[in-house]
Amino acid sequence: MAMEARPHVFINHGGNDLSDYFVRELATALRDQGFNVFIGSDERGARRGIKYIFRTIESSDVALVIFSDMYAASEWCLHEAVRIYDRRREGKLVLVPIYYRVSKEDVNMFQGRFGECFVKTLKTRGINGHSFADIWKANVNLICTEPGFTSKDFCHIDVNFMVAMVHWVKRRLRSRNFPSDIDMFIPKQLEPQEGFGKELLYVSIATVAALLCYFIISLVFTDLDVFSIRQLLFIAVLILFVIRKTCRWTLS
Structure with a gap:
């Protein structure tokens, strides 16, 4: 080839x-x-x-x-x-x-x-x-x-x-x-300014997804004491990272 x-x-x-x-x-x-x-x-x-x-x-x-x-x-x-x-x-x-x-x-x-x-x-x-x-x-x-x-x-x-x-x-x-x-x-x-709109979309999707995941976790685990604040922050950051990478894949 x-x-x-x-x-x-x-x-x-x-x-x-x-x-x-x-x-x-x-x-x-x-x-x-x-x-x-x-x-x-x-x-x-x-x-x-x-x-x-x-x-x-x-x-x-x-x-x-x-x-x-x-x-x-x-x-x-x-x-x-x-x-x-x-x-x-x-x-x-x-x-x-x-x-x-x-x-x-x-x-x-x-x-x-x-x-x-x-x-x-x-x-x-x-x-x-x-x-x-x-x-x-x-x-x-x-x-x-x-x-x-x-x-x-x-x-x-x-x-x-x-x-x-x-x-x-x-x-x-x-x-x-x-x-x-x-x-x-x-x-x-x-990056040039034309990429700003797409980046804003990534952040919006990631934020909504992170909030949704936090809501689901609060329903499943009614006693949030099972998670430390540090663990919750780690999960939130991980979700944001995964969603943002996924968005860049699918929207580019």
Whole structure:
């Protein structure tokens, strides 16, 4: 039986800036979890043509667009982002914007150091006022409308930020049966906000079940002195754990 192809993750970032070390470590973590990872700046450095890079994007399942202060220093990086959003609009790729040590507002409004870098690139390339400038700006604005992650939410601690990225990508592609060892170490609040409703449902079901079990126990054992407070708490926690795990199984 043929082995199932590993999903591709394409990382789009400026390269040679503050995000470079983070990207290298993130790529390693993703590869360790069974993903094929392509980094746009590496493909550019290997003098791959833009058509080759576009084909790589087209074969990818997930694209991580990592914004940083120096993101717009690369004209190719901006071209890649346009193609990435085209694929997202076609429903053929999952797009995740990541704001690494830069605010979403600065990126969306092209202000601060991010905006200064963008203006410098336009001037350096002699394309200030060119249609490319408008296309790039509009494309970045569209990417900013997608649910994403900001390093500030993780106190700029790269390890926590990285773990959240890997966890999210794995959950998004969980039907591919990737290892789930990392899942138990990551709190639910690290997931994108769309998972909040499902988590609330888990907790509600678990709470109702725990109360029901306590009611049944009180009917069977009219003298609750047979259980110590510590034992009752242990049973309640055990019920909550089992119900929550069962819900995650059946509702995902």
